[in-house]
Amino acid sequence: MSDLIAVVYPTEAKAEEVRQRLFELQKEYLIKVGDAVIATKTEGGKIKLNQMVNMTAAGAASGSFWGLLIGVLFLNPLVGVAVGAASGAIGGALTDVGINDAFMKDLAANLQPGNGALFVLIKEMTADKVLKELAPYGGVVLKTSLDETKEQVLRDALEKTAAAG
Template identity: 60%
Template sequence: MSDLVFIAFPDEKKAEEVRQRVLGLQREYLIEIGDAVVVVKDADGRIKLNQLINSTAMGAASGALWGTLIGFIFLMPLVGAAVGAASGALGGKLTDVGIDDNFMKDAASALLPGTAGLFLLIRKMTTDKVLADLKGIGGTVMRTSLDEKAEQALRDAISAHVATADPGETPAAT
């Protein structure tokens, strides 16, 4: 079973930074992500979704390839590519992979104008290691499908203050 997490951030840059960090954790096999979408609410209140996978473009590319191959059979590869790309793009546009776009737009309406959020569809994770890596990233947990204990652990981790050394200080000799 997958868990859904929605974290709000002060700007798009921070949300994208955290998404890249989570994707890095996925490369280390500490978390398995089904989808990771950055949502931005601009100053006018419009909501934009920055998805990892552009299903329309993928559908068009796949359709063009298959259309060309089928077009070769009928000695019309360009016509086949054009028809295949159009039908593939339409199919890709109608296909929604991962988190439902309408749900994300509804949830993102709670964001303040000029802020951003990160939706994560988590399939599996090594909780203690992921939370340790995300410690102090900032942000506000808006919604989750985690149980109360796991949600509180996530809230504590992202809001935890990470101690940083003062640049003017020199480490004490031991």
């Protein structure tokens, strides 16, 4: 089962720094991230999501490959690529893997302009080591799907840094 954690940082850059640190920790096999999205609110109040993976582009690339293969089989590779890319892009755009966009936008509506909320879908993690690595970044917990005890440990770890800084 995956856990969702949403933490608010003072800037989008700080949220991106934490996301990059999570990817480094993933390479060290301390965490397995299913999705990591940064949400920000513009001065005009519009919510912007900075996705980890562009599903439309990924779908188009995949569709191009399959379209090329089908095109080669039917002796018209260019038509196959075009049709494959279009269908792949449509399929990719309709695919929502990871955290629900509407859910993130609803939560991000409460952000102050300029803040960055990092939404992370965690598949597995060595909690004590990951928290130790992320604590120096601070942040305020917006929402989690963790049980109350684990959520309080997370809040305490992030608040120690906020109080010290």
